[in-house]
Amino acid sequence: MTRSTSLSHAGRALGRPSSSGFLQSWLPRLVLAPSVAISLFFVYGFMLWTFVLSLTNSRMLPSYDFVGFAQYGRLMANERWWVASTNLVIFGGLFVVICLVLGAFLAILLDQRIRREGALRTIYLYPMALSFIVTGVVWKWLLNPGLGLQAMVRGWGFESFTFDWLVDPDMAVYTLVIAAVWQASGFVMALFLAGLRGIDDSIIKAAQLDGGSLPRIYWRVVIPCLRPVVFSAVMILAHIAIKSFDLVVALTGGGPGYATDLPATFMYTHAFTRAQVGLGSASAMLMLGGVLAILIPYLYSELRSRKNG
Structure with a gap:
């Protein structure tokens, strides 16, 4: 029995996950990570940006001259x-x-x-x-x-x-x-x-x-x-x-x-x-x-x- 095989058996005996088991557990997360990141950015990120713009005096282009909730007051009127x-x-x-x-x-x-x-x-x-x-x-x-x-x-x-x-x-x-x-x-x-x-x-x-x-x-x-x-x-x-x-x-x-x-x-x-x-x-x-x-x-x-x- 080689040294690497004996170390692998020893690791399993001690309850340590092997490299293949570690990869199998993390592979689905790595595959989904780009989709989750894109969704977070383009959905929730833009929701947050929209809220920020609603607090500004933006007109044709976004600006960051904050006016608080004045736009909501204009909207109600x-x-x-x-x-x-x-x-x-x-x-x-x-x-x-x-x-x-x-x-x-x-x-x-x-x-x-x-x-x-x-x-x-x-x-x-x-x-x-x-x-x-x-x-x-x-x-x-x-x-x-x-x-x-x-x-x-x-x-x-x-x-x-x-x-x-x-x-x-x-x-x-x-x-x-x-x-x-x-x-x-x-x-x-x-x-x-x-x-x-x-x-x-x-x-x-x-x-x-x-x-x-x-x-x-x-x-x-x-x-x-x-x-x-x-x-x-x-x-x-x-x-x-x-x-x-x-x-x-x-x-x-x-x-x-x-x-x-x-x-x-x-x-x-x-x-x-x-x-x-x-x-x-x-x-x-x-x-x-x-x-x-x-x-x-x-x-x-x-x-x-x-x-x-």
Whole structure:
């Protein structure tokens, strides 16, 4: 037996890891290290930089003339910001509620093992394969008073029919809801359907034996079992609503005027087209706060459920 072999056996006998074992334990960390470093720099590093810029008087280019929270004060006094925030409440609230109701209804419908279920599921899920840019462009054509639904119905002879929400400042925000619900409701349906298929059939059969009607069983028994699915769907939809940008740009462009502005379009407009980087950074930080207000309760709930489980 050679000296190196005997030293290796001695090291293992003393509990010391060999060089090959050391390399195997550290190799995954070394492989992941560049990705982790890049993510830390380009995600969290730029978040920190954005916060720093929100405390400065930056305009076209970043500057480090610190003004404290003055940009946040300007933001709170900006009428356009409040219009964007109000639109987010309207758009986000309707978007989340309608998607939940419609997605649950479609999932319950498909859960009845109807014929052509696969084809219907594909049709409902197809909009999720499209980007919000494509969705916005398509619905812009459909809702254009001179080209879309209004022109088509009037061409059928109903000359008094009017559907001009796209150019109506008071109704244009609801066109965003229509397009967003059309795209996202199929995804919510898939979440609910997966949850429904995970429920034990014996629970439903036992409720039926007790004389419960099918609607009552779903309302009293099945839907309460889907609370984790509902919570996850709300988190995802609210996250989408807060970050909505491409749909607004493609469908309404923020107009008429700035009637359909959302915080994301407000941030882009002021940071990149109006040379107000500091103000745009402040709005971006408030958007980040909104996202964290949604994610933190979700993560807390997940960690608590795992700890209790």
